[in-house]
Amino acid sequence: MLELVDVHKVYRVGTFGTGTVHAVRGVTFDVQPGEVVSLIGESGSGKSTIGRMVLRLVTATSGSIRFEGADVVSLRHRGLREYYRHAQGVFQDPFSSYNPIFKVDRTFETLRRSYFPRVTGAQWSERVDEAVHSVGLVPSEVLGKFPHQLSGGQLQRLLIARALLLDLRLLVADEIISMLDASTRIDVLNLLGDLKARGLGILFVTHDLSLGNYVSDKVVILYQGRVVERGVTAAVFADPKHPYTRTLLASVPQLDRRWEEVEADEALRTAALGDRCLYHEQVDDEHGLGLVEIEPGHFVGCFRMAADDPCPGARVTVAR
Amino acid sequence: MTVPGPSPTTAPEEPPLPTVVDGPADTPVRPPARRNELLYFALRNPKVVGAMVVIVGLAVLGIVGPMLADHGPNEYAGPTMQPPSAEFWFGTTMFGQDVWVQFVAGLRSTFLVGILGSVVAGAVGMTVGFVAGFRGGWVDELLNMLTNVVLVIPGFVVLIVINMYLGVRSVPMQALYIGLFSWPWVARAVRAQTLSLRAREFVDLARLSGVPTRTIIVREVAPNMYSYLFMTFVLLFGGAILTAASLDFIGLGPTNAVSLGLMMNQAVQWSALHLGMWWWFIPPGLGITLLVGALYIMNVGLDEVFNPKLREM
Amino acid sequence: MSLRVDDLAVHYRTTRGDVKALDGVTFEIADGEIMGVAGESGCGKTTLGKALIRLEHRMKHVRGTVTLDGRTLPIADDHAMNAYRYDKVSLIPQYAMSAMNPTRKIGRMIRELVTSRGVAYESVQPELERRLRLVGLDEGVLARYPIELSGGMKQRVVMVLATLLDPSLLIGDEVTSALDVTSQKAVARALVEFRDREFVRSVVVVTHDISVLYQMADTILVMYAGRLAEKASATTVIDRPLHPYTKMLVGALPKVGERYDHARLSGIVGRPPSLLDPPTGCRFRERCPLAMAKCQEQPEFREVAPGHQVACWAVA
Numbered sequence: 001m002l003e004l005v006d007v008h009k010v011y012r013v014g015t016f017g018t019g020t021v022h023a024v025r026g027v028t029f030d031v032q033p034g035e036v037v038s039l040i041g042e043s044g045s046g047k048s049t050i051g052r053m054v055l056r057l058v059t060a061t062s063g064s065i066r067f068e069g070a071d072v073v074s075l076r077h078r079g080l081r082e083y084y085r086h087a088q089g090v091f092q093d094p095f096s097s098y099n100p101i102f103k104v105d106r107t108f109e110t111l112r113r114s115y116f117p118r119v120t121g122a123q124w125s126e127r128v129d130e131a132v133h134s135v136g137l138v139p140s141e142v143l144g145k146f147p148h149q150l151s152g153g154q155l156q157r158l159l160i161a162r163a164l165l166l167d168l169r170l171l172v173a174d175e176i177i178s179m180l181d182a183s184t185r186i187d188v189l190n191l192l193g194d195l196k197a198r199g200l201g202i203l204f205v206t207h208d209l210s211l212g213n214y215v216s217d218k219v220v221i222l223y224q225g226r227v228v229e230r231g232v233t234a235a236v237f238a239d240p241k242h243p244y245t246r247t248l249l250a251s252v253p254q255l256d257r258r259w260e261e262v263e264a265d266e267a268l269r270t271a272a273l274g275d276r277c278l279y280h281e282q283v284d285d286e287h288g289l290g291l292v293e294i295e296p297g298h299f300v301g302c303f304r305m306a307a308d309d310p311c312p313g314a315r316v317t318v319a320r
Numbered sequence: 321m322t323v324p325g326p327s328p329t330t331a332p333e334e335p336p337l338p339t340v341v342d343g344p345a346d347t348p349v350r351p352p353a354r355r356n357e358l359l360y361f362a363l364r365n366p367k368v369v370g371a372m373v374v375i376v377g378l379a380v381l382g383i384v385g386p387m388l389a390d391h392g393p394n395e396y397a398g399p400t401m402q403p404p405s406a407e408f409w410f411g412t413t414m415f416g417q418d419v420w421v422q423f424v425a426g427l428r429s430t431f432l433v434g435i436l437g438s439v440v441a442g443a444v445g446m447t448v449g450f451v452a453g454f455r456g457g458w459v460d461e462l463l464n465m466l467t468n469v470v471l472v473i474p475g476f477v478v479l480i481v482i483n484m485y486l487g488v489r490s491v492p493m494q495a496l497y498i499g500l501f502s503w504p505w506v507a508r509a510v511r512a513q514t515l516s517l518r519a520r521e522f523v524d525l526a527r528l529s530g531v532p533t534r535t536i537i538v539r540e541v542a543p544n545m546y547s548y549l550f551m552t553f554v555l556l557f558g559g560a561i562l563t564a565a566s567l568d569f570i571g572l573g574p575t576n577a578v579s580l581g582l583m584m585n586q587a588v589q590w591s592a593l594h595l596g597m598w599w600w601f602i603p604p605g606l607g608i609t610l611l612v613g614a615l616y617i618m619n620v621g622l623d624e625v626f627n628p629k630l631r632e633m
Numbered sequence: 634m635s636l637r638v639d640d641l642a643v644h645y646r647t648t649r650g651d652v653k654a655l656d657g658v659t660f661e662i663a664d665g666e667i668m669g670v671a672g673e674s675g676c677g678k679t680t681l682g683k684a685l686i687r688l689e690h691r692m693k694h695v696r697g698t699v700t701l702d703g704r705t706l707p708i709a710d711d712h713a714m715n716a717y718r719y720d721k722v723s724l725i726p727q728y729a730m731s732a733m734n735p736t737r738k739i740g741r742m743i744r745e746l747v748t749s750r751g752v753a754y755e756s757v758q759p760e761l762e763r764r765l766r767l768v769g770l771d772e773g774v775l776a777r778y779p780i781e782l783s784g785g786m787k788q789r790v791v792m793v794l795a796t797l798l799d800p801s802l803l804i805g806d807e808v809t810s811a812l813d814v815t816s817q818k819a820v821a822r823a824l825v826e827f828r829d830r831e832f833v834r835s836v837v838v839v840t841h842d843i844s845v846l847y848q849m850a851d852t853i854l855v856m857y858a859g860r861l862a863e864k865a866s867a868t869t870v871i872d873r874p875l876h877p878y879t880k881m882l883v884g885a886l887p888k889v890g891e892r893y894d895h896a897r898l899s900g901i902v903g904r905p906p907s908l909l910d911p912p913t914g915c916r917f918r919e920r921c922p923l924a925m926a927k928c929q930e931q932p933e934f935r936e937v938a939p940g941h942q943v944a945c946w947a948v949a
Contacts, residue, residue: 042815043813052524055524055528080530084530088528089524096522099540101543107525110525110529110531114531115530151904181673181674182841182886182900183881183900183901186887187899190897190899208814209814210887210888214887214891233892234892248815253817253818253844253845253848254847254888255847255886255888256888258848259822
C-alpha cells in the first residue's frame with residue numbers, strides 16, 4: 001500500500017544555505033494494509049522526517065514514495081487533498097496539535113469544511129460521536145472542551161478519531177505516546193492494534209523499542225538516516241543481526257534483565273562473531289550502502305554503515 | 321525552514337497544577353458560536369468595559385463637540401486669558417479662542433491621525449510579518465532586509481525633512497508618513513510569533529485537512545494572535561498620536577488644523593505655564609493621556625478575553 | 634548520611650485554593666542508597682524533590698520535617714537553606730541541560746558557580762577534570778559552549794557540576810527523560826558510579842520511567858496523588874508489588890518480547906483526582922479494582938515485610 005524506494009532528504013543549513021544535512025539516505029521499505037510498521041531510531045535518525053515526507057509535510061529530495069501505486073511526491077492541490085482522505089497523521093505533542101484558543105471540536109469542523117461540506121449538522125454530529133466512541137471515549141466528556149481541559153491521552157485519541165472520520169487507510173503515528181503517562185500509553189497502543197485489525201496500515205515512528213515490539217508487525221531500524229536492519233519484528237528482536245540494533249536493544253532498560261546481564265551476553269556474542277560483516281559476506285560493495293536479505297524478509301545493512309571508514313569485510317569475496 | 325534537530329522524549333505532560341476537569345456547568349454538545357462567546361466575555365470584563373467607556377466618550381466628544389459649537393476653534397470668541405467659566409468651559413487662550421472648542425476639534429483630528437496612522441502601519445507591518453514568518457526562505461530574507469532598512473532610517477528626522485521641504489501639511493498625509501515609518505517593529509514582532517506558531521503541530525494538521533496556506537494564516541495562526549494584533553494597533557495608535565503631537569509641538573503639524581499637540585505647542589509658545597494658564601495645556605495633555613491609557617487597559621482586559629487559560633484564573 | 638522525612642506536606646497556592654501536591658509523606662533513605670521516586674504526572678514526585686532543597690514562592694510548607702544527618706533542614710526558610718544547597722544537598726533540576734547559559738563557555742560557568750559558593754575554582758579544577766573523564770568526556774568540553782554538545786553530553790556535564798562539592802544528597806529530577814536510549818544508559822550508569830565512588834552519598838532519582846529505576850536504583854518509592862503508595866527494593870517493586878496501583882502500573886509496561894496479539898496489556902482507567910479538593914481516604918480508590926468500604930479511610934503507610942512499606946487496606 002505504501003512503498004518507499006531509495007528516499008533521500010537533504011536540508012540546506014547555515015548562512016545563505018551553504019551547508020547541507022543529509023537527514024535521510026536511501027531509505028526503502030513498505031507498509032501493507034492491516035500491518036503496523038515501526039520506524040525505530042534515536043534522535044537524528046531521520047525517522048520523523050520520513051513520517052513527514054510520507055505525509056507530504058516535507059518534500060523528499062529524491063526517491064519514490066508511492067501510495068497504492070500512485071506517486072505521492074508530485075501530488076498537488078486536488079491530488080494532495082484526495083491523498084489526505086486516505087493518509088493522515090498524529091503527532092507527538094497533544095497540546096501542540098490543537099489550536100489552544102479553540103475548543104477541540106474545531107479540528108473536526110476544519111475537516112468537515114474541507115471534505116464534507118454537504119453533510120448536515122445533525123449528520124456530522126452523529127458521525128463525530130461515533131468516531132469518538134470508536135476510540136474509547138465518551139463524547140459528552142470530551143467534546144465542547146478546550147485542549148487544556150483534557151488529558152494528553154484523550155487528546156491523542158481524539159486525533160485518531162478525527163483521522164477515522166475520513167476514509168483512512170494509512171495512519172502515520174509520530175511518537176504519539178512519548179508524552180503520555182505510562183497508564184494511558186498502553187490504551188492508545190491497544191487502539192492502534194484495534195485499527196490494525198480493521199485493516200489500516202500504520203507507520204509507527206518511535207524511539208522506544210519495547211513499544212515498537214508490542215504493537216508492530218515489521219520493524220525498520222534507522223541510524224543517521226539509513227536503514228541498518230529491517231524485517232519481521234519477532235525475527236529482528238529475537239535475533240538482531242546488526243551491531244547497532246544490538247546496541248539499542250542492550251540499552252533499553254528492561255524489567256526482567258539488568259544491563260549487566262545483557263552486556264555479558266553481548267560480549268560473548270561479539271567475541272564469537274569476530275570481524276564478520278553479514279552484509280559484505282554477500283555483497284562486494286566497498287561503500288556498503290544497501291541491504292541484503294539474509295533470511296526471508298529480514299534485511300541487514302553493512303555493519304560499519306554507521307562509521308566513516310569502510311567495512312573491514314569489504315573487498316572480501318566469499319566463494320559460495 | 322526546519323533543520324532536523326533531535327527529537328527527544330520529554331517527560332509526560334506535567335501540568336504544574338492539576339487541570340480542572342469540568343468545563344462550564346451547562347456544557348452543550350454543540351458549542352455556541354465563537355464570536356458570541358467572545359462578546360459575552362468581553363462585556364463582562366471590567367477593564368474592557370471601563371476603557372471602552374473612556375474611549376467612546378472621547379470619540380463622541382470629538383465627533384459631536386465641534387458640531388455643537390457656535391464658533392470655530394481658531395476664532396476669537398471671547399475675552400483673552402479667561403479661566404474656565406460657565407460660558408467657556410475650558411477658558412480662553414491668550415488670544416481669546418475658546419479652549420473647549422479647540423479641545424474637541426483637536427480630539428477629532430487626533431483620532432483621525434491615530435486611526436489612519438495605525439491602519440497604514442499595521443497593514444504594512446502585518447503583511448510583511450506574516451509572509452516573512454510563514455514563507456521563510458529567500459522571501460523571509462528579503463523582507464527582513466527591507467524591515468531593517470526602514471527600521472534604521474531615523475524616521476522622525478525624515479518626517480521633519482519631508483514636512484519642511486515638501487510642505488504637504490494635512491492630517492491624512494501626516495498619518496501616512498507616520499504609518500510608513502512605524503511598521504518595522506510590527507513586522508518583526510508578527511514574524512517572530514508566526515515563526516513559533518508555524519512550527520506547532522496544529523498547523524500541520526490543518527495542512528493535512530487540506531486547508532490552503534493563506535487560509536491557515538487567517539484561520540489558525542492569526543486568531544492565536546488576535547490580542548497581540550490588537551495590542552499592536554493600540555501601540556501604533558498611541559504612537560501615531562504621540563508622534564503627531566511631537567511634530568505639531570515643534571511646529572511641523574498640519575497648517576490650519578487644530579490638534580491637541582498644536583494646542584500644547586501654542587500654550588508653550590505663549591508661556592501659558594509661566595502665566596499660570598493651566599486650562600490651556602492641561603486639557604490637551606490629559607486628553608492624550610486618557611486616550612492612550614484607556615487603550616492600554618482595554619488591551620490587558622482583552623488578553624483575558626481572548627486567552628481561555630487566563631479566563632479561568 | 635541519612636535522610637528522614639516525616640509527614641511532609643507541601644501545598645501550592647493558586648487563585649482557586651491550595652493544591653495539596655504533597656500531602657503527608659514519611660520515609661527514610663539510608664547512607665549510600667539510591668532511591669527512585671516513581672509516579673505519573675501530578676503525583677507529587679517533583680514537588681517532593683524540590684521541597685528537599687528549595688521551595689518556590691508558590692509552594693508553602695504546611696507541616697512535617699526533613700532531617701539530614703540528624704539535623705533538621707530549614708526547608709521553609711529560603712535564606713537558611715542556602716547554607717545547605719550545593720554543599721550538602723544538590724539538585725539536578727528537570728530540563729537542566731537546556732538551562733545552561735548559552736552565552737557562557739562551560740568552564741566559565743562552572744568557575745562562576747563554585748566561586749559564588751566561596752570555593753576557589755583552581756582548587757577543584759583537577760578533580761573536575763578527573764570526573765569529566767570518568768563520565769566519558771574530555772577536558773576540552775570546558776572550552777566549549779553548551780550548544781556544541783549533545784543532550785547526553787550536556788546531562789553528564791550537569792551531573793559532574795552538581796556533585797562537584799561532594800554533597801551528601803543528590804536529587805535528580807527526570808535526568809534521563811529527554812535523552813536517547815543509549816545516552817540514558819550512560820547517564821544512569823554514571824549516577825550509580827558517582828555513588829559507588831562516594832562523590833555523593835545518597836541519591837533521590839525522580840522519574841516517570843520505572844524501568845530505568847529498576848536498572849539503577851536500590852529502592853523505589855511509588856507515589857500517587859500526593860501520597861506514598863509503596864516503597865520497597867527495586868526488584869520487589871517490579872517482581873512482587875503489593876499495592877494495586879503499583880501492580881497496574883508495572884503491568885502497563887510492555888517488556889521487550891511482549892506482543893499485543895499474544896498478551897494484551899491494559900492501562901488504568903480514569904485519571905488521578907484533582908488535588909485542589911482531593912477525596913477523603915485512599916486517593917486511588919476510585920480507580921482501584923480492590924476498593925472496599927474501608928478505603929474511605931486513609932490507609933497507613935506501614936511496613937508489611939522487612940524493607941517493604943505499603944499504604945493499602947487490601948494488603949495484610
